[in-house]
Amino acid sequence: MTGSALEAVRARRSWSKVTDAAPTHAELLTLVSAAGRVADHSSLRPWRLIELRGADRERLGRAINKANDEKGSSSKPLRAPLLIAVVASYKKSGKVPRWEQEAVASGVAHVLSLLLDEAGWGVIWRTGDYTRSKAVAKAHGLEASEELLGWLYVGGKPARERLGRRKAVDARRHVSRMPGGKGTKRASGATVEPEGL
Template structure:
């Protein structure tokens, strides 16, 4: 976990479906109040990315299509599927879906893939929701852009945080 870093540039190599399924199985171990499984993932490869590009431009009131989704060979849309519950509020269910995205990023990084979680102002637009055929109770949390790790990696590394400054005692 200390070694994980996001890769904004990746190569055209991508995980196979089998590798992806193994990483998803690991991510599915996320803590989940009442085991509601309030999430699902959508795999975008090839032309799917162009359809997303068109939806992004539609959301931005532009013609044609955005080339942003072409930055990686595989995009994984992370969807929070919030279910009605008297016990588990919406925010807890979104926290589970977010946890899945983080754990999936880690699992793919561990498999040797480059991953970058991206969003944009268009993430929760109608056009983008329609392109993913989201139901009324579903909200996108963005996309994991996944591809091969470049041989010469020039990303600057974020400093490891000072854990002391993130931990305090309970105020009295």
């Protein structure tokens, strides 16, 4: 099985250090439009993204320090020229629970990080205890029905950074059959040869 999506996922890595280059607003909109195609029960679109550039990052730094009861401004948001705040924006629904809506917002962020990486940008998803603080929520203008899930830090990929090899995931340790019948395999259990369904 080959394809650009498979190759992009296999090549993905987190970039903790990036250069000052960043995608433009227009470039970002193109990628967000594609990322928004994730599975979304009832098409609620329970998410939104906030661009932080320039002085926005300094305001976030002050909010982070306030959340941590510290003075001044945290330098953490200055690690990348573009931060994309990932917001779960919950909608009232009798069919789609809150956890499922948060999963959609997370899915959008993950797909966006893959698209950014494939487009040549370095990305890392950063979080912290302060993501749920009042000071940080206020700095982002969040509503009562919204939660911050962290930020995608985006910038240029350093040309000389050594690329460490990521260990491949052993899928057999994470995929099993439903328990209770032949062919059942648990991560730590014995395997019985499967029968056809």
